[in-house]
Amino acid sequence: MNTRLLFCHALSPLHAGTGQGVGVIDLPIARERATNLPYLAGSSVKGTLRDTYNEKVSLDLRVKIFGPETNRADEHAGSVSFSDQRLLLLPIRSLLGTFAWITSPYVLQRFRRDANAVGIQGVPAAIPGPSSENCMVAQSSILSENNKVYLEDLDLSSAVDATTSAWAQWLGLQIFPGTADDWQGLLKQRFCVVHDDLFGFLMEMATEVIARVKLMENTKTVQQGGLWYEEALPTETILYGLVVSTPVRKFQSELTDEKVFEAITRLTTTPLQFGGKATVGRGLCRLQMQL
Secondary structure (H helix, E strand, O other): OEEEEEEEEEOOOEOOEOOOOOOOOOEOEOEOOOOOOEEEOHHHHHHHHHHHHHHHOOHHHHHHHHOOOHHHOOOOOOOEEEOOEEEEEEEEEEOOOOEEEEEOHHHHHHHHHHHHHOOOOOOOOOOOOOOOOEEEEOOOOOOOEOOEEEEOOEEEEEEEOHHHHHHHHHHHHHHOOOOOOOHHHHHHHHEEEEOHHHHHHHHHHOOEEEEEEEEOOOOOOEEEEEEEEEEEEOOOOEEEEEEEEOOOHHHOOOOOHHHHHHHHHHOOOOOEEOOOOHHHOOOEEEEEEOO
């Protein structure tokens, strides 16, 4: 068994929903029960990549990697597994620098735990520790002015922190490797670590809520009951998950871990669509496999 990190960068609002909601938002996004962190289900990632294989590789290789069709699923398992894509960096409106990519100590601790558990090398060991009234920024941040950061309607004291800078540097190399337009530098400039409680507040209040209406065909007026609200993770959200290669015994001689990862990587060269509302432009994402 071999495991790699897979990053998901939202290029448009991402609606990974749970069906009908019970609150003000009719179609909320999926969230973990205990932590309330948004996520994109691993089954959605696997299903999209499996469908993409129809066009890019042979049917035989597709079956060996993803498993046979549903009505033949008892023949053998697939050779690859996907965890849920968990929230890592949430884009938040900022008075300075347009927006910030924020995260929290708990999110970074969980990411480090997952990465270390599967043998990922080079993950920063220390975790920044902001208070509830300040935030940690990297040394090259463009978010702060006079030691202040303004996120949404929040006025926070900022502290330049070497540990935060190390995280921004390492994550930039993993999420945006070899980018000619210096997205690595852009992430470092906008990377910000806030207190867990503040992060939880922003997860609830700073997601994108979109009003949708259904019009009557003849009058072009709103149909009775045709107004609803959808929630989405905003553009520039970054999530992460694990890809596990476990070639089944009958294919071990011809399908190595490296061949599985190589095949998955070939599918990540162009944006893919995840979640719902595809026809209105939701869910276009860029995947990046850890090198």
